[in-house]
Amino acid sequence: MKRETLKGHLDLLLLAVVGAGAAHGYHIARRLAEASGGTLDLPEGTLYPALHRLESKNLLSSSWDTVGGRRRRVYDLTPEGKDALARERLEWGSFAQAVESVLDTV
Amino acid sequence: MKRETLKGHLDLLLLAVVGAGAAHGYHIARRLAEASGGTLDLPEGTLYPALHRLESKNLLSSSWDTVGGRRRRVYDLTPEGKDALARERLEWGSFAQAVESVLDTV
DNA sequence: TCCCTACTCCTAGTCATACGAGGTATCAAC
């Protein structure tokens, strides 16, 4: 996939995954890869800064957890995050439809 | 629309519009706005640099035209542009489907 | 014992590119 393809759509994906249930970073990445049939395989340098950004925007909240000696940061949606997810879904819908229309029409 | 939404997908749209018939910049923008029901309304600071970029990558070719005293630069697809368009269509398809899968699955 | 794989997190710097703001010029219509 091209370098810029994901830009502007990553937040939607992360919010959607976390919206389906609290999860830690590594787990989010695997859920995403799985749900997309391997197409969406995020490098860590993409994943973690994005999660931090969403937390600093108050769309996600996090807490540390330790399982089997390993530390994890578990993320969950805030109420604002839920709203943002709904908005982003709508935006994606209209964008995707606009692109499809162009591809069909022209 | 968010500032970054279009990133990585603009080339596809421009190639698709020109692929349907040679056109000059202003006309491309209007075809795009029309075909997308107004969703895709490119500012000129987006449109023209993108067209120049595509030409410098040899995906578009251009020639000057004068109609009613006004100069226009008319763009057409090169053979490489046709190939790129086909590739970009496929990429869009798999990306869009991956996103939809994530939104549906999770 | 050592190593490799899987797990789990982090950050500094780079690069590509959409966009805002500003500029130029023609023509028709009011």
Add this chain to the structure above:
DNA sequence: GTTGATACCTCGTATGACTAGGAGTAGGGA
């Protein structure tokens, strides 16, 4: 003579995905 549509351009900025590095835990195989 001013406005609005047509038609093009470029410079600078901001954003954000990614590369490349680093850190540590745990388990299994050689």
